[in-house]
Amino acid sequence: MRDGTPRIEVQLMRMAHQRHQFEIAILSNLYQLSKTTANDEQEAPMCRTIEVAVVDYRDLSPPEVPAPVPGDELSLIPPLNFAMVDNGIFRSGFPDSANFAFLQTLGLRSIICLCPEPYPQANMEFLKAEGIRLFQFGIEGYKEPFVNIPEDTIREALKVVLDVKNHPVLIHCKRGKHRTGCLVGCLRKLQRWCLSSIFDEYQRFAAAKARVSDQRFMELFDIFSLKHLPMSFSCSRR
């Protein structure tokens, strides 16, 4: 692994094969547990997946936007740089507690975090309460010219994005610009967008912080090994 970050897989509870069975999550000091386990691992996988609750699949009705109360009309706060990428795929900067009410309206099934730092306790509790699975692909937030986006990690994250079983999914890093922008850009390559349109979208979010190195990474990213994956989603359905 290129960035040398220890990663482990703590999959506390696997998705129940009996999809109608309701289970209760037992979560105590989850991240500490994952760190301890990390030291015991020789060959650590690239992604730490933490399932913080098991969803009762009997209730898959769309989430309702809470009814507005007087004086509370414009109260939903999307995370920084939030946007919809495609059906069931969203992107943003790091969500904080101010964004939780908004995130509830998305009915997320999973979150892909591209930062290596421990996931904040408040966010972990939100994921647990909402039955959202966390996939953490730790990519360091370098600054140019020392940018080294690990291609293998992006490739693994892309597989999670492409798997509709994880949808709706929110991809985020810290500011929703560089790491998130690279992952979305690689997805756009799989969707056959021309490079100039991919870069245009990247720059819309990165703005003054756009990096040539990120754009070079997207240009050189080889989608060949992912072509066998079903591209069952497209931008829309009639």
Add this chain to the structure above:
Amino acid sequence: MRDGTPRIEVQLMRMAHQRHQFEIAILSNLYQLSKTTANDEQEAPMCRTIEVAVVDYRDLSPPEVPAPVPGDELSLIPPLNFAMVDNGIFRSGFPDSANFAFLQTLGLRSIICLCPEPYPQANMEFLKAEGIRLFQFGIEGYKEPFVNIPEDTIREALKVVLDVKNHPVLIHCKRGKHRTGCLVGCLRKLQRWCLSSIFDEYQRFAAAKARVSDQRFMELFDIFSLKHLPMSFSCSRR
């Protein structure tokens, strides 16, 4: 009407009540016809809807992304400033023929054009071939400080956006910044986004061309009269 543009409704063919009946569109010099009719109208409605073909509703399967051919891998060109707004709702600048292959992948049912100019012939033919309905709400593209976004027109356009029978729908103006940005901003108010997030999204597309007057329009836009409309769509579904 505030901007004084003559508008008409030329609804050549109504959506067949028998949804399984296939009809053939007869289109000869459609825009000329609409202009002639305009002069005969005393009270012209705000929106010109032109249905350029009738879709065979027997085939509502999702559109397939065309299989890539060698050397044609990154060939899809979204329109300028293209993005997904919500399930079944897209935004962009004015599409031209280079964007048609991409637009095909969206499986659009309708397009909302916010420009008053005659819709280009090539675009009309694309709509006809794809069975896409055009809703044209002519809003002049002013420059500050002479900006006068007509609130009634935005309100009528918003009703079309909110009607899921029109989805997937593409909203566009010329550059996908101001008129489109205002309409999307008003939609966000209905979705209870806080103003700072609405402005942030507006600015992401308008960039250096962001207008305080547009943001004031969105801030003052009264969503009360639209609250009875069903908000059956949200950002996503699990």
